[in-house]
Amino acid sequence: MDNTIVATQSHEAEEHAHVALPQHRHHFETEQQQREAGTFGMWLFLLTEIMFFGGLFFAYLLYRNWYPAAFVGASNQLSIPLGAFNTAVLIGSGFFMAMGVWAAEVKKKGLLVLFLAVTTLLGLVFLGVKYVEYHEKWEKHHIPGEHFDVSEFINPQAYGLKEEPMSPDMAQKTQVFFSLYFAMTGMHALHMIIGICLLFWLTWRAHRGDFSSGYVAPIENFGLYWHFVDIVWIFLFPLLYLINRHPV
Amino acid sequence: MTEHYHDPANVTNPEHAEHHIVGPKTYIIIFATLLVFTGITVAAAFKNLGILNPIVALAIASTKAVIVILFFMHVKYQSKLIKMTVGAGFFTFLVLITMTLTDYMSRAWGLW
Amino acid sequence: MSATHTILNLPDQSTAALPKKNYINAEDGILSWLLTGDHKRIAILYLISITFFFFIGGAFAGLIRLELLTPQPDLVASDTYNKLFSMHGIVMIFLFLVPSVPATLGNFLVPIMLGAKDLAFPKINLLSWYLYWIGGLFTLAALVLGGVDTGWTFTTPLSTHYLNTHVVTAATGVFIIGFSSIFTGLNFIVTVHRMRAPGMTWFRMPLFIWSNYAASILMVLGTPVLAITLVLVALERTIGIGVFDPNKGGDPLLFQHLFWFYSHPAVYIMILPGMGVISEVISTFSRKRVFGYTAVAFSSVAIALFGFFVWAHHMFIMGVSNYSALVFSLLTMLVAVPSAIKIFNWAFTLQKGSITFETPMLYAFGFMGLFTIGGMTGVFLGALGMDIHLTETYFIVAHFHFVMVGGMLMAFLAGIHFWWPKMTGRMYSESLSKLAAITTFIGFNLTFLPQFILGYLGMPRRYHSYPAEFQVLNVLSTAGATVLGVGYMLPLLYLAWSLKYGAIAGNNPWQATGLEWQIQSPPLTENFIETPIVDHEAYDYEWLAHKTEHEVTTVG
Numbered sequence: 001m002d003n004t005i006v007a008t009q010s011h012e013a014e015e016h017a018h019v020a021l022p023q024h025r026h027h028f029e030t031e032q033q034q035r036e037a038g039t040f041g042m043w044l045f046l047l048t049e050i051m052f053f054g055g056l057f058f059a060y061l062l063y064r065n066w067y068p069a070a071f072v073g074a075s076n077q078l079s080i081p082l083g084a085f086n087t088a089v090l091i092g093s094g095f096f097m098a099m100g101v102w103a104a105e106v107k108k109k110g111l112l113v114l115f116l117a118v119t120t121l122l123g124l125v126f127l128g129v130k131y132v133e134y135h136e137k138w139e140k141h142h143i144p145g146e147h148f149d150v151s152e153f154i155n156p157q158a159y160g161l162k163e164e165p166m167s168p169d170m171a172q173k174t175q176v177f178f179s180l181y182f183a184m185t186g187m188h189a190l191h192m193i194i195g196i197c198l199l200f201w202l203t204w205r206a207h208r209g210d211f212s213s214g215y216v217a218p219i220e221n222f223g224l225y226w227h228f229v230d231i232v233w234i235f236l237f238p239l240l241y242l243i244n245r246h247p248v
Numbered sequence: 249m250t251e252h253y254h255d256p257a258n259v260t261n262p263e264h265a266e267h268h269i270v271g272p273k274t275y276i277i278i279f280a281t282l283l284v285f286t287g288i289t290v291a292a293a294f295k296n297l298g299i300l301n302p303i304v305a306l307a308i309a310s311t312k313a314v315i316v317i318l319f320f321m322h323v324k325y326q327s328k329l330i331k332m333t334v335g336a337g338f339f340t341f342l343v344l345i346t347m348t349l350t351d352y353m354s355r356a357w358g359l360w
Numbered sequence: 361m362s363a364t365h366t367i368l369n370l371p372d373q374s375t376a377a378l379p380k381k382n383y384i385n386a387e388d389g390i391l392s393w394l395l396t397g398d399h400k401r402i403a404i405l406y407l408i409s410i411t412f413f414f415f416i417g418g419a420f421a422g423l424i425r426l427e428l429l430t431p432q433p434d435l436v437a438s439d440t441y442n443k444l445f446s447m448h449g450i451v452m453i454f455l456f457l458v459p460s461v462p463a464t465l466g467n468f469l470v471p472i473m474l475g476a477k478d479l480a481f482p483k484i485n486l487l488s489w490y491l492y493w494i495g496g497l498f499t500l501a502a503l504v505l506g507g508v509d510t511g512w513t514f515t516t517p518l519s520t521h522y523l524n525t526h527v528v529t530a531a532t533g534v535f536i537i538g539f540s541s542i543f544t545g546l547n548f549i550v551t552v553h554r555m556r557a558p559g560m561t562w563f564r565m566p567l568f569i570w571s572n573y574a575a576s577i578l579m580v581l582g583t584p585v586l587a588i589t590l591v592l593v594a595l596e597r598t599i600g601i602g603v604f605d606p607n608k609g610g611d612p613l614l615f616q617h618l619f620w621f622y623s624h625p626a627v628y629i630m631i632l633p634g635m636g637v638i639s640e641v642i643s644t645f646s647r648k649r650v651f652g653y654t655a656v657a658f659s660s661v662a663i664a665l666f667g668f669f670v671w672a673h674h675m676f677i678m679g680v681s682n683y684s685a686l687v688f689s690l691l692t693m694l695v696a697v698p699s700a701i702k703i704f705n706w707a708f709t710l711q712k713g714s715i716t717f718e719t720p721m722l723y724a725f726g727f728m729g730l731f732t733i734g735g736m737t738g739v740f741l742g743a744l745g746m747d748i749h750l751t752e753t754y755f756i757v758a759h760f761h762f763v764m765v766g767g768m769l770m771a772f773l774a775g776i777h778f779w780w781p782k783m784t785g786r787m788y789s790e791s792l793s794k795l796a797a798i799t800t801f802i803g804f805n806l807t808f809l810p811q812f813i814l815g816y817l818g819m820p821r822r823y824h825s826y827p828a829e830f831q832v833l834n835v836l837s838t839a840g841a842t843v844l845g846v847g848y849m850l851p852l853l854y855l856a857w858s859l860k861y862g863a864i865a866g867n868n869p870w871q872a873t874g875l876e877w878q879i880q881s882p883p884l885t886e887n888f889i890e891t892p893i894v895d896h897e898a899y900d901y902e903w904l905a906h907k908t909e910h911e912v913t914t915v916g
Contacts, residue, residue: 027482037555040329040550041480044333045546048542049584050340050341058617058618062614091282095320144601144608176608228321231312231313235306242290246293343668344585
């Protein structure tokens with residue numbers, strides 16, 4: 001009946017010399033437990049995000065297989081320099097976010113604020129480029145709906161493009177590509193906007209000193225979210241921009 | 249509270265996970281690696297690799313994602329629970345993709 | 361044993377009183393409830409909320425059955441009828457069944473059963489209740505503005521192109537409620553992994569926890585797919601993104617794949633917590649540990665896992681390939697196995713147990729019989745040949761009402777009646793509650809058994825007119841629905857009455873095992889005065905007997 005449990009010293013010491021840190025929640029026994037629970041909780045939330053984007057990725061997979069020519073032609077309308085630049089920007093923001101977590105862990109307030117600010121800035125740059133790209137689509141009538149214009153796909157030579165012309169039927173299917181393009185990058189951008197708003201708040205709090213005494217969890221867990229959004233783009237970039245750029 | 253028990257289920261300090269701080273050097277290397285892979289994937293898109301083009305693209309993207317997960321998101325240094333959780337997420341995603349695909353691929357075989 | 365034998369053990373009423381300090385009187389004022397972090401208060405908030413929506417959903421059911429009294433479409437117009445069954449489904453599934461046990465009993469009991477002071481994220485818990493209400497308000501708005509008539513399944517292209525009703529409003533409501541569900545599940549998973557009391561190993565946890573844990577995994581992994589699906593429907597309706605539109609090259613069946621990828625696991629989200637309740641109730645009222653604890657625990661996880669692999673059995677006639685239908689049919693047969701394992705284990709728990717027939721046990725017996733029928737008819741439907749004949753008929757309607765109402769709702773009521781004394785400190789009138797249970801059972805069978813026959817004979821679902829020869833069965837069904845309605849109203853009355861006039865329950869009126877029965881009723885805000893140290897298995901009645909002998913019970 002006696003359970004073989006052994007007392008360890010560290011927990012005891014913590015218990016007896018216990019001074020509650022300001023962020024400590026009473027329903028957790030230890031700071032460590034609270035921090036682990038927080039990270040675990042954030043990962044579970046990211047799992048929901050994987051499944052959320054998952055539906056979109058499946059739709060993409062399906063229609064790319066059904067309408068390869070339409071997807072290639074439509075994809076080639078996207079700008080690789082802008083897309084690659086944005087990819088680099090996001091990876092950079094991920095780097096600075098990770099550096100922010102490090103700065104919080106080593107309690108360097110100034111660096112933390114700087115890194116969070118740079119992350120935010122890079123996020124804004126990304127969104128700016130996306131706006132430019134969306135605007136271009138608007139001008140060319142490549143937004144799905146009533147005003148969608150397929151003429152560039154039926155007769156690319158007339159627009160100075162070195163593409164294969166498509167049948168009108170296949171050209172109509174480019175709308176599916178653009179539907180997915182806007183749905184996927186739009187959903188991604190929405191997540192970026194939410195992230196940037198949170199970054200403003202976290203930067204302000206960091207400046208106030210909230211994270212300079214070892215309270216890393218919010219920075220760490222936000223970082224997880226930010227990196228996840230980065231990973232979504234890491235997949236979106238080749239799938240949307242780089243379908244087939246080689247000469248036949 | 250006289251005797252102090254530490255729980256055998258080890259709930260309050262699972263696996264005594266040491267708190268590992270990843271430093272700037274690691275991050276810089278990872279950053280550079282990710283940029284290199286980005287360049288590779290762009291270059292690969294311009295080469296005609298036939299059926300391998302999408303495979304290479306996805307492989308590179310997956311590698312980048314794994315690197316971000318392991319290092320930027322610290323999963324390499326986290327508990328087994330976190331690692332399993334990440335795995336479970338991707339497993340479920342794969343279930344969605346593959347099982348739905350069974351319908352679409354078998355429809356493409358023609359009528360029974 | 362005599363029919364009057366009961367294990368109910370109330371304290372001496374002449375000296376008994378509610379504990380002076382408990383979670384209900386800990387703080388005063390409406391804001392202390394609306395801004396609470398206490399999982400128990402949130403559970404009560406949810407209980408009131410889901411009861412409200414249950415009666416709204418029930419009102420729709422009443423109108424449906426009223427229309428179906430006669431073969432002619434004479435009560436409401438066709439469009440209105442479509443709205444009735446759509447709203448009935450949406451409200452009952454998303455606003456009642458999905459949160460029923462997890463958000464009320466789960467929220468209340470999970471921390472206590474684990475020996476914790478609260479769930480991992482109390483604020484997220486409160487947020488989940490607010491999201492429930494915001495989503496609920498969107499759904500009510502859709503109703504008030506004129507209703508939605510797509511069916512709860514929002515099938516495309518009907519929902520995207522052929523209707524001008526409030527699809528987007530309803531879809532937004534469901535989307536938001538989905539996040540409420542996700543946050544509840546997320547909270548449970550973290551709590552179970554990281555906040556168990558010392559000594560509470562995985563295999564010492566009550567089976568209620570295992571079931572809610574499995575359901576929580578489904579909530580977290582499945583609900584987001586529903587979310588993105590509804591977003592795509594909304595986008596298609598509003599700005600013309602044509603992912604499901606055949607005219608633009610889309611596939612309407614893709615909608616169904618994505619929709620059912622969540623909605624099938626959703627039925628397990630709904631039933632698993634109920635099964636958890638049944639484990640607790642059957643054990644307590646047989647005075648016996650659950651037979652095959654490990655099997656029951658693993659079967660919960662197995663149901664969750666396999667539940668992800670079978671969704672296309674809702675689509676057999678929709679255009680999926682025969683090969684794929686075969687695979688999904690086989691997997692559907694397999695997913696029935698872990699559920700059956702549970703039924704067998706409960707039956708073996710009953711065997712040689714000291715069975716008594718208090719109200720929770722009556723509901724549990726009802727569950728076992730009705731869920732078995734419902735589950736078995738599910739297996740029939742999983743067979744491709746049968747499904748072609750029976751799908752989209754009243755057979756399906758009967759099947760899912762047997763598992764969801766005869767099964768899940770009975771389990772929910774079992775749980776409410778079992779833990780009511782713990783949550784409120786009061787006991788309800790046993791004779792009234794038994795009357796309600798029996799009324800519900802009779803009403804339920806009268807309502808839904810005829811529907812199996814109707815479906816087999818070919819009456820389609822979602823139709824408000826039917827051939828005259830089906831009238832007798834429909835009248836029986838509507839009569840049953842009336843009885844059922846009475847059966848559901850009764851608990852409202854006697855449970856509310858008990859809050860003021862019920863007998864004082866004491867810590868452990870049912871003499872049950874489980875940490876929740878070792879603390880006062882109602883519990884303190886922090887649940888435990890000292891963190892419990894668990895050194896016994898679940899359902900250890902010897903330990904309980906030993907403890908009771910050597911203990912002075914105090915109340916308050």
